[in-house]
Amino acid sequence: MLTALSIRDVVLVDALDLEVEDGLTVLTGETGAGKSIILDALGLALGGRGEAGLVRSGAKQASATAVFTAPDDDDLIALIAERGFDVSPGEDLILRRVLSADGRSRAYVNDQTAGVAALREIGARLVEVHGQHETVGLLDWKTHRGLLDAYGGTAPQLSAVAQAAEWLKAAETRLAALRAAAADAAARSEEIALNLADLDALDPREDEETELAGERAILGAAEKAMADLADARTQLGGDKLIQKLSAALRAVEHARQRAAQALGPSDAEPGTDAAAPTGAEHVVLARLSTAAEAIDRTIVEALEAIAEVDAAANAFDFEPGRLDKAEERLFALRAAARKLNTTVHALPALRVSLREQLRLIEDGAEALTAAQRETTAAREAYDLAATFLTSAREAAGDRLTRAVMAELTPLKLDRARFRVAFEPVGEDRRGPLGVETVRFQIATNAGDGFGPLDAIASGGELARFALAMKAALAGREDQRQPVMIFDEVDQGVGGAVAEAVGQRLKRLSSGAQVLVVTHSPQVAARGHTHWKVMKSDADGMTTTTVVPLDDDRRREEIARMLSGAVITDEARAAAAVLIG
Template sequence: MLIGLGVRDVVLIESLDLAFGPGLTALTGETGAGKSIILDALGLALGARADAGLVRRGAAQAVVTAIFALPADHAVFAALDEKGLEYHRDEDLILRRTLSADGRSRAFVNDQATSVAVLRELGALLVEVHGQHETVGLLDARTHRPLLDAFGAVAPELAAAAETWSAWRAARERAATLRADQDRAAAETEELTLRLTELDRLDPKPGEETALAEQRALLGAAEKALGEIAAARDHMGGEAVTSRLAQAFRALERARERTIQAGASPDHGAGKLIADAAEAVDRALIEATEAVGAIDAAAAAFDFEPDELEKAEERLFALRGMARKLGVAVEDLSATRAGFAARLLAIESVGESLAAAEREEAAGRAAYHAAAAALTAARRAAGDRLAEAVQAELPPLKLDKARFRVAVEPLAEDRCGPAGADRVEFEIATVPGAPFAGLGAIASGGELARFALALKASLASRGAGRAVGEQPLMIFDEVDQGVGGAVADAVGLRLRRLAAEAQVLVVTHSPQVAARGDAHWRVSKAGEGEALRTGIAVLSAGAREEEIARMLSGAEITDAARAAARALMGA
């Protein structure tokens, strides 16, 4: 609800602060007094297009501030969240606009700088304008479906459509993913099969690279060591050295025998020396024989196939080459092989999964269309009731030749959504025999405003509006233009009925309308020339009677006019 409007230096308004209450507020005054300036000022705060001509002559800038008190669950807070603007749900919402004399404009929400477009978006959630020059909201067919849904109380059907839509969409996305997988499967299967065949042929083992590297190092060292051992045996002379030592031993034995036969003592002199020499040679023979055996044993320890090193190197190079080809570590080749096998198995099962997903998709589609059909039926029934209610409101508002209907047309499947499968539009035929068309077909601004009043009154009569606290301010600008008497009284009656559930501001020249107001403001001008200013007076009961009497009788207020005013106010 709008609770305050501050206006500074707008056209003929120098300074004005207005406090708004609930219900119906009537704004009256003589032609040219400046009633439209109030609406222009409010429009500035709500993001309307600005013109430097709105700045009062001689002032540097115009400033307009609109203050709203809103319930904590009002839709405007979601918009503030989206724009990243700070607020407190338990505090007033303040929209402010400044307009410099050079045409520059600035916008603020709760004293936070923002864009005029943001003000305009927020304003659309806070205020509806129906008047001679514009009707905001109803001409936009996108607003018609939510209005009809609220009127028809189709929340259960709407919830079912949204739920089945979500389920269908999820199934559809899963099936699409599996179809894409299947399309890629042929090429991927060929590649995976080739790689898996290569890995099967290679048959990598965990830890094999480390083992091969160690084997290659050992074999490389063994070749060199074996060469050195062979050289050592050559230097030993092999069997030749033992044969010569054996011959030397036998020769010494023969020499010892001859000296003993010649009478020499075996334990003294030459016999003893020859015996010692033979014993030394015998020991050397034994040691030489053992050394050759040890060298041969050492050589035997390095017994391996001649091409074993080459084979180890070829295997190691093959493993590392495959790892580079697949972009993995050699140690991961075995796991990669298992992954390829698992992927091939998964691809083989895609067809089965896709068939199940497509069955689920078809079931989801059928469930959604059944729910959407139920929602369509509820909307069409609600549309018939709304058309009947609006049609009943038209004759008293001098729109008896007009016909109204609610068009509920099917949408193409690709345009369906959680809100159902319908395009909803309010349509009117302004004269008998004319085809139905959108509300923009109403050429007269006054007729359009009265039609908006009829529609709003019908919606409100069925509780189709939002909660009272959420209802936007509804402005009707000279909705009674060109009508009087019973029609003006019908306008006032419907405005009063609408104001029971919403905050309504009406700019009127009709005493029948003004008399229905919960509050009455009079707009007037004072001063002359450069000092001419517009002001607003909040009228007491007595002052209201005088103002309505003036509206009835003109410049000279008669007792009869006052009596008629009292009668209107008491009606």
């Protein structure tokens, strides 16, 4: 719902802030007062064409801001999000356009910079314009199918078609993939078989490259450590070292024995006690004993050292030639990966893939036959669902045709004929929306062939036909009605026809929002809200203003529309009757 419109420096408008009510709002005023300026400004805010001529004379820029209630239409919310705008739930939607005097413009959605195209997309979901020069929405045949579906209540049939289309698409995709894979595999079968044989012989394992690289590093370090231990064993001398130490120990023992004998009882007189060793003699014997003990300890520790070196060497218990085998395996894996233009890590998966491709060649006929059967079944299911949808649309088209035709005569379009035309899209285009396009067509005179809606040459007739369409569709659309604007829909008509226009506009505004620019008192009398557009001159400048009318002023304005410049009591009475 449009709640407010703010206009600055647009043509004759200096500054204007309007609050828009629900229901039917009528805009009246003298010819040339600037009623169309209000619609031009709204169109500018909605992404319409921005021309430098819209900027008020002497102003640097013009701006128009339209405020709508928080969107609750899922499609509109999705569109806003897709275009990258952040609008919080419950937040008003504000569209703004600023137009410079040089013709350049800037667009904003909730104060976020926007492209004009995005603004126009969002605006088209919010407002429909039916007027002298354009009818947005109905003239676009791409909207006709959605309008007819909403009118006819074909949602169940449309949902069935969408589900069938999804199944068919999946089946066709699978069939195409199987055909392509089988064709590719058959063309490469010999190469595939050779490569698979090589991989089977190689038998690559998951993460084998990492394991081999780690093993090679360990084995390389182990070989170097073994070499160092062998050098240590050589330097220790082994048995020769023990033999030399043992010989040294015996020599020291012999020396100690000789010293003890030399200092023993043989030097004393017979029959007397042996003399105790002197201090110097005691030191010699002690030194020799210490030397013997040290050599003995050295023998023990040397034996322990040799044993520990041998134990350390035995700890490197690797299979001889194991490093060579690991390197050969690693090189073989990498060579295979290079040949097959892949990585060693991917070789096991490639082996599985090659085996699957060969299986497709061997079992491809059966798989393709099953996929073809599924695709045929999906196509038949789609065609059946599409048939039901087409029947529902044709029935809705007949009802809509009768409803529109019933609206044409009261609106002085009795020579016009309306129909809903269906055009097949082709068997190869089974989509989620069915197998036909829908076009609303009209013939304006007897003997004329049917053509698109814009074949109506008269702007007033085009607006009235749009009113007839919207009146026929009103209350039957699942979608929320956008704001609808009718610009001089009553052009060239009066009396009963103008009364019919007013009735339909009021009916259309029930639960919706309709704005109409009118010169017809019969139409103006039907409004829920009445704005009078006036033009005034001050300080050499002409300015357009809009004044909301209360009941008394509204009756006076309708009386003016009935009688002209001089408002008579009879005109006031007639206005009161029209207002009811």
